[in-house]
Amino acid sequence: MSTDTTIVIDELEIPASMDEPGAADFAEMVEVRNAIETQIMGTDVLNYSARELLPVYLVQEDEPNRLFVARVDGRIVGRAILAWQTEEGASASWVSVEVLPQYRRRGIGTVLLDHLTTLALASGRPTLQAEAIHTRPATGERxxxxxxxxxxxxxDPGVRFLLRHGYRLEQVARISALPLPVDPAVLAAQRATAQAAAGDDYRIVGWTGTTPPERVDDLVTLKTHMSADIPSAGLEITDERWDAARLARWDGQLAGSGRERLTVAAEHVPTGRLAGHNELYLPADRSRPVVQEDTLVLSEHRGHRLGMLLKVANLQRLAELSPSSTLVTTFNAEENRHMLDVNEAVGFTPIGYEGCWQLTP
Known part of the structure; x- marks a missing residue:
């Protein structure tokens, strides 16, 4: 499919590994992704290596996706992703379109988005959702x-693009960063206070890498609740379905990525079951930022300061296992005031914002 004699848009084949000859195109696509997000953010803290990102695209059974690229004279200048859920009744498709700044306003983004839209509508998932990082100047219309x-x-160019194509802003997520190291005395004091509030009914357990067999059932429960419990505003969301097999595939994403996952969980001592958890992902290059992913406390265990206890405990583990790490990044919905309060108390500050958009038929 082409837009003119010099701009060509085609589907990018996902290599099985970065050691395959065809992996060069995937690596180039990741370089374009990183360049675009660095330009928007004014920093490269959200950049990933191709090896780190490849497993995300390979696990098609649970999170299927298709990847398209736009080329000018053979060079990749933009990319587009179509993703969807496999759960029964899911009606939404996620679309993402990114074009290098110097190639914008040439219709490339529109052609990419129109192609994704056609595919999504034909699939029977007509609600379109998009997540995009936006610049946020201090002045101007909001x-x-x-x-x-x-x-x-x-x-913001991305805001103008999505509004022009009929999308409605549904939610804003804050991108936050925590410079490391955090004063060990501060973490110790916060942990002691949080543990006192939790009492003897809760204790911290932790592991590195894949899920221990004795924790699989509880992690399945936590992962299932994660999609249902996080704030979703007016977005059409279908709760994710997790089981032991899906958890094993999720664990398998670590293999070959070079990343390491640190997990801490709060065990409810009377029952021996996990009440909540927190995840940190360490890159192979320990000078690069650590990424904080899920933090969840099951609703029946809230009100005991477990969120703070989990975050602080994992930051302490991080300091022990990777003292050279310099930064942690994380995303949270702006209306998730409780979790933002916890983040701010630890020392996280805003570094950017992401819009969550939706177009309904």
Whole structure:
């Protein structure tokens, strides 16, 4: 499929490994991704290596996706991703379109988005959702989130693009960063206070890498609740379905990626079951930022400061296992005030914002 004699858009084949000859195109696509997000953020803290990202695209059974690229004279200048859920009744498709700044305003983004839209509508998942990082200048017109928390700039190119194509802003997520190291005395004091609030009914357990067999059932429960419990504003969300097989495939994403996962969990001592967990992903290059992913406390165990206990405990483990790490990044919905309070108390500060958009038929 082509837009003119010099711009060609085609589907990118995902290599089985970065050691295959065809992996060069995937690596080039990742370089384009990193360049675009660095330009928007003004920092490269959200960059990943191709080896780190490849497992995300390979696990098609649970999180299927298709990847398209736009080329000019053979060079990749933009990319587009179509992703969807496999759960029965899921009606939404996720779309993502990114074009290098110097190639914008040439219709490339529109052609990519139109192609994804056609595929999504034909699939029977007609609700389109998009997540995009936006610049946020201090002045200018705002587009407010309907949740009442957060805003994006009406002057941001991505905002203008999505509004022009009929998308509605549903939610704003804050991108936060925590410089490391955190004062060990501060972490110790916060952990002692949180543990006192939790009492003897809860204790911290932890592991590195894949899930221990004795924790699989509880992790399945936590992962299932994660999609259902996080704030989703007006987005059409279908709860994810997890079982032991899916958890094993998720664990398998670590293999070959070069990343290491640190997990801490709060065990409810009377029952021996896990009440919540926190995850940190360490890159192979320990000078690069650590990524904080899931933090969840099951609803029946909330009110005991377990969120703070989990975050602080994992930061302490991180300091022990990777003292050279310099930064932790994380995303949270702006209306998730409780978790933002915990983050801010630890020392996280905002470094960027992501808009969550939706187009309904």
């Amino acid at each position: 587009v407010d989130s309907p949740t009442g928390f957060g805003w994006v700039s009406a002057d």
